[in-house]
Amino acid sequence: CPTGPLPACPVGVPGKRCGTILLLAEELSNCRDIVTMQLCANKLDKKDFFGKSDPFLVFYRSNEDGTFTICHKTEVVKNTLNPVWQPFTIPVRALCNGDYDRTVKIDVYDWDRDGSHDFIGEFATSYRELSRAQSQFTVYEVLNPRKKCKKKKYVNSGTVTLLSFSVESEFTFVDYIRGGTQLNFTVAIDFTASNGLPSQPTSLHYASPYQLSAYALALKAVGEIIQDYDSDKLFPAYGFGAKVPPDGKISHQFPLNNNMENPSCVGIEGVLESYLQSLRTVQLYGPTNFAPVINQVAGTAAQVTDGSQYHVLLIITDGVISDMLQTKEAIVTASSLPMSIIIVGVGPAEFEAMEELDGDEVRLSSRGRYAERDIVQFVPFRDYVDDSGNQVLSMARLAKDVLAEIPEQLLSYMKTRDIKPLRADPK
Numbered sequence: 373c374p375t376g377p378l379p380a381c382p383v384g385v386p387g388k389r390c391g392t393i394l395l396l397a398e399e400l401s402n403c404r405d406i407v408t409m410q411l412c413a414n415k416l417d418k419k420d421f422f423g424k425s426d427p428f429l430v431f432y433r434s435n436e437d438g439t440f441t442i443c444h445k446t447e448v449v450k451n452t453l454n455p456v457w458q459p460f461t462i463p464v465r466a467l468c469n470g471d472y473d474r475t476v477k478i479d480v481y482d483w484d485r486d487g488s489h490d491f492i493g494e495f496a497t498s499y500r501e502l503s504r505a506q507s508q509f510t511v512y513e514v515l516n517p518r519k520k521c522k523k524k525k526y527v528n529s530g531t532v533t534l535l536s537f538s539v540e541s542e543f544t545f546v547d548y549i550r551g552g553t554q555l556n557f558t559v560a561i562d563f564t565a566s567n568g569l570p571s572q573p574t575s576l577h578y579a580s581p582y583q584l585s586a587y588a589l590a591l592k593a594v595g596e597i598i599q600d601y602d603s604d605k606l607f608p609a610y611g612f613g614a615k616v617p618p619d620g621k622i623s624h625q626f627p628l629n630n631n632m633e634n635p636s637c638v639g640i641e642g643v644l645e646s647y648l649q650s651l652r653t654v655q656l657y658g659p660t661n662f663a664p665v666i667n668q669v670a671g672t673a674a675q676v677t678d679g680s681q682y683h684v685l686l687i688i689t690d691g692v693i694s695d696m697l698q699t700k701e702a703i704v705t706a707s708s709l710p711m712s713i714i715i716v717g718v719g720p721a722e723f724e725a726m727e728e729l730d731g732d733e734v735r736l737s738s739r740g741r742y743a744e745r746d747i748v749q750f751v752p753f754r755d756y757v758d759d760s761g762n763q764v765l766s767m768a769r770l771a772k773d774v775l776a777e778i779p780e781q782l783l784s785y786m787k788t789r790d791i792k793p794l795r796a797d798p799k
Contacts (some may be wrong), residue, residue, distance in 0.1 A: 411446075427492065622658075679791035
């Protein structure tokens with residue numbers, strides 16, 4: 373709350389000042405360079421009584437008003453006075469906001485479990501000075517001002533050496549789209565019997581005259597945004613887990629438009645029409661197998677890997693995966709291809725298996741192989757249902773979170789293969 377006459381505070385003691393919050397803003401530079409550097413240290417001061425030290429570095433960017441803001445922390449290297457830290461990458465904007473001569477301050481700390489980290493020393497540099505070290509090692513003295521004042525023979529508290537420093541341009545998602553990369557959107561919808569009979573109001577596939585089904589809502593929310601990035605607006609759309617005519621065989625990748633040669637639907641409205649038509653012709657059955665449709669899209673993605681095509685598979689489902697081992701194997705294989713997978717879970721089921729596939733916390737693995745990239749984003753639809761029944765708001769919130777990881781996943785694919793935008797960014 374501000375000083376002066378006190379307005380009502382959302383929390384706190386009535387009549388008491390709640391303190392102040394000071395916001396400082398600075399316009400970001402247009403610099404897109406990113407820096408990768410590695411540092412080591414030698415003969416740092418010993419801070420631990422029973423051991424040596426557990427050193428880490430804290431980088432500070434100087435601000436226009438002379439203050440400093442933390443912009444990076446290295447990992448802690450345990451029990452050594454001669455640590456070698458892992459290489460790390462940081463945008464030049466974060467390091468110096470494009471001002472190559474702006475001071476970069478670096479503090480050296482000894483890590484303590486209780487958070488009261490011991491200050492070892494500090495040194496200052498700049499982006500320009502760091503960049504000159506690309507062809508030679510640069511050594512900085514780590515100085516502790518207090519020790520320097522107290523000890524006449526004080527030299528330093530160790531040294532830090534810049535081992536490597538490299539710069540490359542950072543491209544954005546928009547750069548690739550402008551450069552001609554095409555997004556190809558594929559839909560897969562769960563037609564297993566656990567969804568309930570589509571004719572019954574309790575079914576997740578039930579659409580009343582006044583409200584879309586959960587499946588249709590999820591499809592429209594995600595599809596209507598992503599279709600703007602798909603140039604031809606033709607979306608292959610599949611169903612899985614149903615018995616399909618004419619012979620009633622179970623299928624896990626049947627085309628919603630009933631055209632095996634060309635499963636593409638025109639626009640999201642075309643996908644919705646084909647989905648509703650399929651509900652009237654197929655028999656909901658099971659089991660819930662993801663691997664066939666993932667492998668189907670992966671096979672298409674594998675045909676063009678030069679960065680001109682990127683595939684996004686949207687899977688909408690209600691239940692537990694029946695082919696978890698095969699699905700993990702399919703995702704691990706697909707992680708090296710230009711594709712991402714969005715899973716939207718509808719209904720009240722628990723989705724622990726889906727959380728495992730979404731490798732935000734632990735990288736997905738199968739048979740000893742780890743996924744090259746995290747390509748799966750899972751969201752439970754129930755978390756986005758607005759309490760007031762506002763479908764538009766629900767769809768907007770769902771689309772925002774579902775699509776949040778797609779740009780970074782596309783960029784990770786391009787970066788690991790050193791693929792630049794196909795055409796220069798027109799300005």
